[in-house]
Amino acid sequence: MKEKNVNVLETAQKQVKQACDKLATDPAVYEILKNSMRTLEVSIPVRMDDGSVKSFIGYRAQHNDAIGPFKGGVRFHQNVNMDEVKALATWMTFKCGVMGVPYGGGKGGVIVDPFQLSEGEMERLARGYARAVAPIVGEKIDIPAPDVGTNGQLMAWMVDEHHKTTGKFEPGAYTGKPVSFYGSLARTEATGYGIANIAKNAAEKLGMDISKSTIALQGFGNVGSFTAKYIDELGGKIVAVADHTAGLYNSQGFDIPALAEYAREHRCIKGFTGYESEFPKEEIITYDVDILLPCALENVITVNNANDIKAKLITEGANGPTTIEADEILNKRGILVVPDILANAGGVTVSYFEWVQNLMRYSWTFDEVQQKQEDSMLKAFNDIWNLKEEHGVSMRMAAYMMAIKRVADAMKLRGWY
Ligand code: GLU
Numbered sequence: 001m002k003e004k005n006v007n008v009l010e011t012a013q014k015q016v017k018q019a020c021d022k023l024a025t026d027p028a029v030y031e032i033l034k035n036s037m038r039t040l041e042v043s044i045p046v047r048m049d050d051g052s053v054k055s056f057i058g059y060r061a062q063h064n065d066a067i068g069p070f071k072g073g074v075r076f077h078q079n080v081n082m083d084e085v086k087a088l089a090t091w092m093t094f095k096c097g098v099m100g101v102p103y104g105g106g107k108g109g110v111i112v113d114p115f116q117l118s119e120g121e122m123e124r125l126a127r128g129y130a131r132a133v134a135p136i137v138g139e140k141i142d143i144p145a146p147d148v149g150t151n152g153q154l155m156a157w158m159v160d161e162h163h164k165t166t167g168k169f170e171p172g173a174y175t176g177k178p179v180s181f182y183g184s185l186a187r188t189e190a191t192g193y194g195i196a197n198i199a200k201n202a203a204e205k206l207g208m209d210i211s212k213s214t215i216a217l218q219g220f221g222n223v224g225s226f227t228a229k230y231i232d233e234l235g236g237k238i239v240a241v242a243d244h245t246a247g248l249y250n251s252q253g254f255d256i257p258a259l260a261e262y263a264r265e266h267r268c269i270k271g272f273t274g275y276e277s278e279f280p281k282e283e284i285i286t287y288d289v290d291i292l293l294p295c296a297l298e299n300v301i302t303v304n305n306a307n308d309i310k311a312k313l314i315t316e317g318a319n320g321p322t323t324i325e326a327d328e329i330l331n332k333r334g335i336l337v338v339p340d341i342l343a344n345a346g347g348v349t350v351s352y353f354e355w356v357q358n359l360m361r362y363s364w365t366f367d368e369v370q371q372k373q374e375d376s377m378l379k380a381f382n383d384i385w386n387l388k389e390e391h392g393v394s395m396r397m398a399a400y401m402m403a404i405k406r407v408a409d410a411m412k413l414r415g416w417y
Contacts, residue, residue: 033064059108066411143172155178191227239251250274305326
């Protein structure tokens with residue numbers, strides 16, 4: 001069976017529909033939640049270093065703001081498209097719902113390969129994006145953050161451009177900023193820290209000890225590298241790593257600080273020498289390990305490889321790595337999948353803490369922030385685990401049930417249906 005061109009928006013909509021059916025919600029709930037409330041497409045002209053002008057297409061999708069302002073990252077990647085942005089915005093609504101942070105879901109993106117731009121071109125593109133979305137962004141309206149291909153420096157430029165465009169200095173209009181400019185301590189680390197901790201807790205539920213487990217990790221950007229750091233600190237042995245440039249194996253477990261240092265400098269893992277053998281990078285998914293951590297992009301676990309997965313536990317660091325059909329196969333095979341909307345929710349959780357600190361013009365210590373993150377993620381994990389046991393459903397279904405109920409209740413109280 002082939003699974004071609006899986007549309008992630010259809011995946012997101014089916015996930016929501018299945019949970020609405022299970023909860024037997026009023027039909028109006030799915031009718032509202034299947035679409036984004038507002039979407040914006042913009043064209044951003046950028047002066048390139050060679051003097052020419054190039055237009056980049058950008059998007060912002062605002063899925064639902066029943067609980068609070070829209071919230072979610074901005075992705076710079078060559079494969080960005082409107083449906084993907086809408087799917088990612090949908091997932092953000094339920095990620096915030098799972099964590100109980102007072103936001104709805106949003107997401108943005110620009111079609112661009114950031115590796116092809118100079119720093120100056122990146123700055124002009126980031127500023128152009130912030131100008132284009134300024135009418136629908138603000139610290140009480142919609143709060144973007146980093147995602148694939150963007151980082152804290154871009155958020156700082158966007159805050160500056162937002163200020164110049166709107167006349168309002170709102171550092172809380174963007175999160176994931178550098179610590180020295182209204183960022184929060186422990187935000188850069190947050191997504192990876194959460195994934196590692198959730199993997200540890202999930203492993204325990206299966207009677208596994210993470211410090212005695214072998215692990216395969218896909219993706220070594222911000223999320224993947226911090227996941228690796230914290231897995232390493234928990235004693236987990238990362239034996240296989242892959243990114244968009246290479247797949248590397250080391251039976252002894254990688255020297256993670258050395259690999260992270262290399263990847264920071266070269267922006268990829270290819271060329272790192274501390275490995276034993278290389279393998280085709282896609283094969284990371286079916287590597288013979290105890291735990292698989294997909295921390296890169298969507299649609300990497302499909303009907304084509306789900307039957308060959310050897311891991312007993314998958315913790316989804318990426319958004320949408322598993323297709324609907326692959327998910328069914330994994331459930332039938334008894335492989336525990338901790339869904340993205342819980343596993344990678346550390347990022348938005350600490351974005352929320354950053355926003356709170358911005359609004360208060362106050363700051364917490366690294367340990368305070370990380371402890372708050374750990375407490376709220378552990379609570380969400382346990383609540384979802386209990387719901388899964390109670391209803392005999394997958395963790396993904398339980399997570400959606402919990403989040404949809406919260407959003408549906410808010411919409412009901414606000415009189416949306
Ligand atoms: N882009 C991240 C995500 O997909 C973080 C979003 C945020 O911090 O708002 O969850």
